[in-house]
Structure formats: structure tokens, C-alpha cells
Amino acid sequence: MSRVLIKDVRPYGEGEPVDVLVEGTTIAEIGADISADADEIVQGGGAVVLPGFVDLHTHLREPGREDAETIETGSAAAALGGYTAVFAMANTDPVADNAVIVEHVWRRGREIGLVDVHPVGAVTVGLAGEKLAELGTMRHSAAEVRVFSDDGKCVHDPLIMRRALEYTRSFGGLVAQHAEEPRLTVGAQAHEGPNAARLGLAGWPAPAEESIVARDCLLAAHTGGTLHVCHVSTEGTAELLRFFKGRETDSTVSAEVTPHHLLLTDERLQTYDPVNKVNPPLRTDADALALRQALADGTVDCVATDHAPHAAQDKDCEWSAAKPGMLGLQTALGIVTQTMVRSGLLDWRGVARVLSERPAEIAGLTGQGRPIAVGEPANLALVDPDAEWTVRSAELASLGQNSPFEGMRLPGRVVATLLRGAVTAHEGKVRR
Ligand SMILES: NC(=O)N[C@@H](CC(=O)O)C(=O)O
Ligand SMILES: [Zn+2]
Numbered sequence: 256m257s258r259v260l261i262k263d264v265r266p267y268g269e270g271e272p273v274d275v276l277v278e279g280t281t282i283a284e285i286g287a288d289i290s291a292d293a294d295e296i297v298q299g300g301g302a303v304v305l306p307g308f309v310d311l312h313t314h315l316r317e318p319g320r321e322d323a324e325t326i327e328t329g330s331a332a333a334a335l336g337g338y339t340a341v342f343a344m345a346n347t348d349p350v351a352d353n354a355v356i357v358e359h360v361w362r363r364g365r366e367i368g369l370v371d372v373h374p375v376g377a378v379t380v381g382l383a384g385e386k387l388a389e390l391g392t393m394r395h396s397a398a399e400v401r402v403f404s405d406d407g408k409c410v411h412d413p414l415i416m417r418r419a420l421e422y423t424r425s426f427g428g429l430v431a432q433h434a435e436e437p438r439l440t441v442g443a444q445a446h447e448g449p450n451a452a453r454l455g456l457a458g459w460p461a462p463a464e465e466s467i468v469a470r471d472c473l474l475a476a477h478t479g480g481t482l483h484v485c486h487v488s489t490e491g492t493a494e495l496l497r498f499f500k501g502r503e504t505d506s507t508v509s510a511e512v513t514p515h516h517l518l519l520t521d522e523r524l525q526t527y528d529p530v531n532k533v534n535p536p537l538r539t540d541a542d543a544l545a546l547r548q549a550l551a552d553g554t555v556d557c558v559a560t561d562h563a564p565h566a567a568q569d570k571d572c573e574w575s576a577a578k579p580g581m582l583g584l585q586t587a588l589g590i591v592t593q594t595m596v597r598s599g600l601l602d603w604r605g606v607a608r609v610l611s612e613r614p615a616e617i618a619g620l621t622g623q624g625r626p627i628a629v630g631e632p633a634n635l636a637l638v639d640p641d642a643e644w645t646v647r648s649a650e651l652a653s654l655g656q657n658s659p660f661e662g663m664r665l666p667g668r669v670v671a672t673l674l675r676g677a678v679t680a681h682e683g684k685v686r687r
């Protein structure tokens with residue numbers, strides 16, 4: 256059995272530094288100055304140790320757009336970002352709407368072994384929004400799909416959404432909704448407001464998101480199904496979630512916010528640089544501040560990256576022709592540290608909650624988001640909270656280079672990541 260000795264770390268950033276001994280896949284001992292024979296010693300240097308991060312929303316582009324990202328390059332980005340599990344969205348080409356595709360993604364992820372890659376199954380055939388995909392077959396495939404989403408598109412037909420909530424309920428699954436009423440966003444390019452008006456960009460109004468969130472919360476309550484709201488971007492959505500979560504119903508509603516919606520606003524659009532184009536769009540300062548509050552008080556459950564790599568030709572073009580989406584896996588921790596920890600809204604326990612524990616619970620992963628304690632699986636992220644680093648897209652592991660954080664200095668560096676006891680990333684390099 257392999258032994259890794261992690262020296263000088265502070266679980267959840269609390270108390271005096273300790274050592275953590277990992278034997279095989281589990282945490283065997285936690286204490287001061289452990290001296291044990293180990294195959295490897297990882298020097299923590301006083302780093303904060305957290306449960307490995309879980310991303311409910313990642314785009315890996317394989318199959319179909321391996322020029323933008325592959326399961327291998329995306330897995331590397333995830334490990335370097337402190338992640339031990341990611342959920343790969345279904346909007347690939349072909350779409351992950353059947354057992355063959357989801358099993359391919361699952362197996363390829365395991366072969367690479369840097370992070371657990373859980374395929375998300377499409378809700379409707381081909382993401383066309385018309386006919387339910389074979390959800391049960393994907394559930395019972397080797398990939399054991401539990402999270403279903405047409406992300407990239409909204410399941411806009413209320414009857415299809417209702418059926419999806421009812422059907423997934425029968426096997427303990429959930430529907431992750433990209434909330435965008437398509438009739439309100441025809442041709443939309445930017446958050447509807449003064450900035451879009453000045454720049455001459457067609458608007459994406461907040462109620463396009465909020466109307467679907469309200470409708471879906473009602474449907475979840477009515478069916479007893481489980482709803483997860485993807486990339487919450489407006490203050491109004493946060494208010495709706497507060498209202499619906501406060502009601503006594505059978506339904507379960509959860510929600511995620513992206514790092515970019517916590518930090519960036521539509522002020523950035525003035526340059527017309529498509530690196531800032533994303534769905535839902537960057538909103539206002541008031542929205543970003545409301546989202547931070549909602550994340551801090553648990554109204555929004557977790558942070559999910561919506562890591563959306565794109566090839567250069569799909570981003571280095573005029574605004575209206577560019578694809579929406581931004582890189583996220585390697586910068587998420589830095590942005591959360593900056594917006595939530597440095598602002599005093601979350602402590603490191605809180606970071607563990609929003610980056611690991613809640614997403615693991617929402618997705619029903621039993622081996623992730625676990626306490627840092629003896630006998631628990633050694634899925635860990637070591638974070639140096641004080642180290643600052645400069646984002647350089649070209650140096651990130653993703654094939655696409657569309658990071659809106661290019662050139663920014665961010666606090667919070669991932670020192671090492673362990674997946675079931677194996678060091679998957681250390682000092683900025685992946686290990687396979
Ligand atoms: N977020 C984005 O702007 N783009 C995502 C799709 C999505 O999450 O809606 C993508 O697949 O590129
Ligand atoms: Zn989406």
C-alpha cells in the first residue's frame with residue numbers, strides 16, 4: 256500500500272499545523288510531527304487543506320471538439336485547480352444523450368485518472384428540447400448518470416421539464432437547468448441594460464432567467480422532483496431561490512454560481528473583446544454583490560465553474576460571431592479566495608462547503624466532499640492562501656485560451672491535489 260505523508264498543513268485553515276498520513280486511498284493518521292516511512296513526502300508549508308473540489312458544471316468538448324478541449328486536457332486543468340471530481344456537460348458532438356456516449360466519457364476519464372469525470376446526460380434527444388432522452392438507460396449504464404442537463408440550451412417546454420423532473424425522481428436523479436427563456440433572448444448578446452444599449456448589443460434581460468427559475472421551482476414542488484439551477488446570474492434569481500427554499504415542500508432545489516459572475520460585470524464589454532462573452536451574460540455590480548451574499552448565506556449552494564473552452568477561431572472574431580463561454584477550472588479557487596475569503600464573506604470551512612461538500616451532496620457522490628478525518632477517502636486540495644499568481648492563459652492546461660482573467664493577479668494557489676491517495680497535481684504539474 257502506498258503511503259503519502261503530507262507535512263505541515265492546516266485542515267480548513269484552523270488550528271496549529273499538523274501532518275496527514277495517507278495510506279492507500281484513505282487518511283490513516285492526523286497529528287503533530289508524524290514520523291512514518293512514506294513513499295512520498297509532500298511539504299505543505301502551512302497550507303490550508305480542504306476536501307478536493309467538485310465541479311458540477313464543466314465542458315470538456317470530447318467527443319467532437321477535441322481542438323478546444325479533451326477529457327485529458329480538461330482533467331489536467333481540473334487536477335491543477337484542486338478538483339477531484341467534475342461533471343462533464345452533455346453538449347458535445349455527438350450529444351451525450353445515450354448510454355454509449357456517457358460510458359465513453361466515463362471510461363476515458365477513468366483511464367486518464369486525474370479526476371473523476373462524471374458524464375451529465377442530456378435531458379432531450381440531441382438537446383433539441385422535443386423528446387426525452389433515455390434517462391433510465393443512462394442511469395443504469397456503467398456511467399451511472401444521475402445529473403441530467405441540456406445545458407447550453409434551456410429545457411423550455413414546461414411539459415418536457417415536468418416529465419424530466421418526474422422521471423428522474425423515480426431513480427433519485429436531478430435536472431440541472433440552464434434557465435433561459437428562448438423567446439426573450441432571440442439574438443441576445445449582452446446583459447440588457449445601459450452598457451449593452453451604449454455598445455449597440457442586443458439585450459439578454461434578467462427575467463429571461465428568472466421566469467424559468469420561478470417556473471421550474473413551481474414544477475419541482477409540484478412533482479417532488481429535484482432541480483438544480485445552473486449559473487445563477489441575477490439578484491432576482493437569488494431572491495426567487497430564497498423564497499422557494501423557504502417554503503415547506505417535498506422538492507429539492509439547489510443552485511450554483513460561477514466564479515465569473517461573482518467577480519466580473521458588463522463594464523468589461525466596452526472593449527468588445529469576445530473573451531467576456533458568456534451565457535448567461537456578465538451582469539451588473541449589484542447582481543455580483545447579491546450573488547456573493549447569496550453564496551455566503553447558502554441561498555446559492557455552491558460554486559461551479561461552467562468551464563467552457565473554445566478554439567481560437569471561435570473567440571478571435573467579432574463579438575456577434577463569437578461563441579459564449581470562458582475557462583474556469585484553474586482560476587476558480589483564486590476568484591473564490593478573492594471575492595469570498597478576502598472580503599470576509601466565507602472562511603475556509605465555508606470554501607470547503609461551496610467548492611466541495613455541497614456539490615458532492617447535490618450530485619449524490621458519497622466519496623467526495625467528505626470530512627478531513629481518519630478513515631475518510633484522501634480526496635484533498637492543498638491551498639496556499641497567501642500566494643499570489645498571475646493568470647496566463649497560454650500556461651493553463653486547457654487547449655482553449657479563453658480566460659477572461661488573463662493578466663490578473665489572484666490570491667490562493669493550489670499546492671497539491673490528491674485523488675484517493677494519489678497525488679494528481681503538485682506545484683503546478685500534473686502526475687499521471
Ligand atoms: N456558458 C457558456 O457561455 N457556454 C457554454 C454553454 C452554457 O453553459 O450555457 C458552452 O458550452 O460553451
Ligand atoms: Zn448554460
Ligand SMILES: [Zn+2]
Nearest residue numbers: 344406407561
Ligand atoms: Zn455550461
